Amino acid sequence: MTSSAMASQTRGLHRGAHRALFPQVRTVRPPVAPAPVDRELVHRAQLHDVLPTKLTRHDDTNFTVSARRPHDHRLFMTADGRYTASFVLETIRQTTLLVSHAELGVPLGHHFVMWDMGHRLDAQLPAFCTPSEGLTLDVEVTDLRRRGAVPSGVALEMKIRAAGHSVGAGSIRFNITSPAAYTRIRGSLPTSGTPALAAALPDPVDPPAVHHVQACDVVLAAADRPGRWQLRADPTNTLFFDRVNDHIPAMVLVEAAQQAAGLLVPRGRFIPLSSRMNFSRYVELDQPCWIEAHQDTTEDGTTTVRVTGHQNEQLAFVIEFADTTAR
Numbered sequence: 001m002t003s004s005a006m007a008s009q010t011r012g013l014h015r016g017a018h019r020a021l022f023p024q025v026r027t028v029r030p031p032v033a034p035a036p037v038d039r040e041l042v043h044r045a046q047l048h049d050v051l052p053t054k055l056t057r058h059d060d061t062n063f064t065v066s067a068r069r070p071h072d073h074r075l076f077m078t079a080d081g082r083y084t085a086s087f088v089l090e091t092i093r094q095t096t097l098l099v100s101h102a103e104l105g106v107p108l109g110h111h112f113v114m115w116d117m118g119h120r121l122d123a124q125l126p127a128f129c130t131p132s133e134g135l136t137l138d139v140e141v142t143d144l145r146r147r148g149a150v151p152s153g154v155a156l157e158m159k160i161r162a163a164g165h166s167v168g169a170g171s172i173r174f175n176i177t178s179p180a181a182y183t184r185i186r187g188s189l190p191t192s193g194t195p196a197l198a199a200a201l202p203d204p205v206d207p208p209a210v211h212h213v214q215a216c217d218v219v220l221a222a223a224d225r226p227g228r229w230q231l232r233a234d235p236t237n238t239l240f241f242d243r244v245n246d247h248i249p250a251m252v253l254v255e256a257a258q259q260a261a262g263l264l265v266p267r268g269r270f271i272p273l274s275s276r277m278n279f280s281r282y283v284e285l286d287q288p289c290w291i292e293a294h295q296d297t298t299e300d301g302t303t304t305v306r307v308t309g310h311q312n313e314q315l316a317f318v319i320e321f322a323d324t325t326a327r
Contacts, residue, residue, distance in 0.1 A: 034068060034134075040108055041101045042094040045242035048073075051091050052098050053134065061141040063103060065095045068134040069125070074217055075239055075255060078271070083125045085272040085321065088135075088160070089254055092119060092170040095137050096156055100176070104144070104151050111182040113175040114250050120274040121160070121168040136161040137170070151176050189246040190286045192235035197285055201232050210259040219256040220263070220291060227264060231256055231289040231309065248283040250317075257307035257319035260293040264305055265323075272305075272321035279317045287311055 036050035044050050054066040069083070070076055076087035093114075100106040143155035158170040177185065190197065204218035212218055216237040220229040233252050235241050240252050254277070262270045283289050289311040296304045303323050309316045 034066065036068065037098060042097045043112075043243070044094070046238060049239070049242065051094050055098055055102055057103055061144075063099050063139045065098060065137045065139060066134060067091045067095065067137065074212070074214070078211060082271055085119070085258060085275055086251065086255055088119045088121065088125075088168070088170070089117060089275065090251055091135060091137070092117065092158060092172055093251065095139060095158065096154075096172050096174070099139055099141075099156070100151065100154060104141070104154065105149060106151055106176055109179050110150070111177045111179070113177060114172070114279050115175065116173040116276075116278050117171065117250075118274070118276040119160075119168060119170040122273075123167065124271060124273065125162065125167070133163060135167075143173070150178070186246055186282075189284070191244050191246050192241040192285060193244045194235070194285075197235050201234060202230055204232060205229070205259075205263070210262055218259070219252060220259050223290065227293050229256075229260060229263075229291045231283070231291055233285075235285070245285075247285060248289070250279055253279070253283060253309060253317055254319065256291055256309070257293075257305075257321065260291050260307050261295075261305040261321050264293045264295050265303060270303075270305065270321070270323055272323045274322045275319065277317065277319040281311075281314065281316050283309060283311055283316050289316065 034053035036047060037052045037055065039045060039047060039050055042050055042052060048070070051067045051070075052065050053068050056064040058064065069087075073087070076084055076090070078084060097112065100112070101108060138159040138161070140157045141154065142157050143153065144151055145153040153173075153175045155173040156171065158172075159166060160168040160170060202221035204215050205220050205222055207213055207215055207218050210218055210220065216234040217239065219231060219233055219240075221232045223229045231248070231253075233240055233248050240249065240255075257277075258270070258272070261272070264270075289309050291307060291309055293305055293307045296306070298304060305321045307319045307321070
């Protein structure tokens with residue numbers, strides 16, 4: 001064998017040995033979380049608060065919305081990694097806004113007046129998921145009223161899936177008003193941009209008592225008797241007020257009800273698996289609103305909490321939670 005042939009064979013052996021000793025490693029990229037939809041379509045100013053990632057139209061009344069599950073969020077997750085009822089309800093709310101603007105013809109800038117909302121989960125959502133795993137909501141428009149070309153009232157029913165399996169359901173009913181009509185109804189009122197509102201806030205209950213760290217996330221202040229609190233909503237907290245508003249947003253009232261239920265139920269954090277709620281009037285920013293909660297236990301052992309809000313001695317909302325895991 002010539003020296004050049006031997007050198008070639010040696011190089012071949014070396015290449016083979018290199019492949020055997022150091023096999024080529026294929027890089028596995030972790031799944032990337034889907035990008036959220038346009039913030040304007042779900043009325044959120046902060047991108048990290050946007051939950052829907054995709055909207056699919058099936059026909060005039062049926063749609064599918066994909067939504068992400070955040071791994072770390074002050075209002076949507078507990079300290080031990082469980083998802084709160086606020087997360088599911090906010091997903092339902094944002095899904096409603098997305099479908100209404102993108103598919104039902106509601107112009108941006110119109111106002112949504114919520115009347116009813118609720119949810120049901122068959123079990124608590126798993127605490128951990130990869131960035132690509134989220135919720136899927138199959139949406140059906142069950143009632144649609146129009147004033148001209150623009151919807152004036154809508155009701156939606158939703159089936160909730162996770163990892164391809166049915167995990168629960170949701171519903172919502174609301175009216176829609178134009179900016180001009182809203183101004184005629186509401187007139188000139190104080191807004192969340194008024195500095196005096198933040199200065200007049202009563203002291204919050206102890207944040208750890210409602211499973212929070214920051215006082216600005218506490219929406220209850222101690223009142224004159226057990227089971228009763230004064231609503232407090234920090235207008236500088238962008239989780240609650242990410243845009244100027246002339247009333248307390250409904251999702252702040254949901255958080256108040258959750259916190260009240262958690263204070264009332266003695267065994268750990270109350271994580272409702274279902275809810276029913278009705279909003280009968282606006283809760284104004286500059287007037288005291290009183291929150292009351294009452295606990296009951298049904299024959300099957302389900303713990304229920306009924307939370308009411310009164311302002312100027314008039315009922316503003318009723319939120320009922322149920323949690324079979326609290327017993």
